[in-house]
Amino acid sequence: MIDVQREVEGVMTLRISGKFNFSCYKEFQDAVSGPVPTRYVIDLSRADYIDSSALGMLLLLREKVGEDAARVVIKSGSGQPSEVLRLANFQRLFTVN
Amino acid sequence: MKTAETLSALVGQTLGGVIDDLSRAQHLVREGVQGLTTSFHVFRHQLQAQNDELGQVSKVLQGQESGQGFISHMNAIVGRFVEDLVHVSASSVKLVQQVERMGTDIEQVVHNVDRIESLANETRFIALNARIEAHRAGDSGRTFRVVADEVKALADDATGFSAHIRELVTRTHARLDEARAAVSALASHDMNGALDAQRQVLSALEALSATNSRVSASLSQVDHHIAQTVRALQFEDMVSQILDSTKRRLEAVRTLWLEWAARSQGQLPAGLDEVTNALEAALTTTTVVKQTSMNAGSVELF
Structure with a gap:
């Protein structure tokens, strides 16, 4: 499930809980389809599982902001999601904290 | 002694x-x-x-330095595998987007077919009216009746074509749904296997250092x-x-x-x-x- 906090001072926050996989595609797509904010914050601190499609969606979001690592911030939380982000070297492509 | x-x-x-x-x-x-x-x-x-x-x-x-040796190579292989997997997923998600856009375009086609059909219906109605008027005019309206029949035939053809297009669109819709399902499956891979592989490689490295x-x-x-x-x-x-x-x-x-x-x-x-x-x-x-x-x-x- 994705809880979207629309632009607050140029920042759009997507808080994802539970599983972040292809079942979130529609919600994710709808959330990011509008005008591009200064920065996206993807909050995964409440997610307990992510798969490769979630990583793919994040990569496409990065393309959308001109591959600027500062413009997509991922709050990786702990457990499987943070391990998968580290495994995929996402700290080199995004601002992961 | x-x-x-x-x-x-x-x-x-x-x-x-x-x-x-x-x-x-x-x-x-x-x-x-x-x-x-x-x-x-x-x-x-x-x-x-x-x-x-x-x-x-x-x-x-x-290896003597990092980046050398069998274990480092294994680690690099896992890394490359994950990188490829993520890129395949990103491309697949992009394909799903494309497929959905094609779906939207096809809905436009359906919308246009609806309009063609209503135009054909209107044309048929006009042809019918023309036929009635031609009938009323008697012999002098005979040629006009032929034209009205031709117009009706064209309208019927148009209805036939739009029905065919509608059928094609329905079929294409079904194929796009299949494609979407296939591509979304391509996008979705569990990462836990790769995580385990990396953990094993790292723990082998640690165990080896400790043993050494x-x-x-x-x-x-x-x-x-x-x-x-x-x-x-x-x-x-x-x-x-x-x-x-x-x-x-x-x-x-x-x-x-x-x-x-x-x-x-x-x-x-x-x-x-x-x-x-x-x-x-x-x-x-x-x-x-x-x-x-x-x-x-x-x-x-x-």
Whole structure:
């Protein structure tokens, strides 16, 4: 499930809980389809599982902001999601904290 | 009464035997210690060779610097696999977006087909009206009736075409749904297998480092103790020197005794008889190790 906090001072926050996989595609797509904010914050601190499609969606979001690592911030939380982000070297492509 | 010669011979024989025994002991100790020293040197050498072999194995597995070695390669392979997987997923998600856009476009086609159909219906209605008017006009309207029939036929064709297009669109919709399902499956891969693989590679690396340092520590301990043992075996030299000086002193005592016996010539003073008997008894009951070499011996000697 994705809880979207629309632009607050140029920042759009997507808080994802539970599983972040292809079942979130529609919600994710709808959330990011509008005008591009200064920065996206993807909050995964409440997610307990992510798969490769979630990583793919994040990569496409990065393309959308001109591959600027500062413009997509991922709050990786702990457990499987943070391990998968580290495994995929996402700290080199995004601002992961 | 025992003669001085008897006693002299006995004492000489005893001292000679003792000196021989000392020589044999000296020889045995020297030979044994030499054997032990050689063994320890071989032992140390073998351990060093084992350590070198282990070093070779760990060099192959670990490499000397990061980025080398089998384990680093495995780690790099897992990394590349994950990178490829993520790119395939990103491309698949993009394909899903494209498929959805095609779906939207097709809905536009359906919308246009609806419009074509309503135009055809309107045209048919107009053709019908024209036919009625032509009928009313009688003979003069005959040509007009033919035109009206033609127009109706064209409108019917248009309806037929739009029905065909609608059918095609429905089929394409179904295919796009299938494509979407296939591509979304392509996008969705579980990452836990790759996580496990990386964990295993890293724990193998850690275990190898730990084993390496444990083995090194243990080897240097063993080496240290062997060095100490080899040093301790140098006692043989000191023992040998002590035995040499003991032998020299006994030799001096024997020489003195023989000189004294030669000078005294005759009966022994009373009391020395008993000493002679005791010495004789001692000589017959005392057995010593006769072996002169470690190689000639067997376990039971010790």
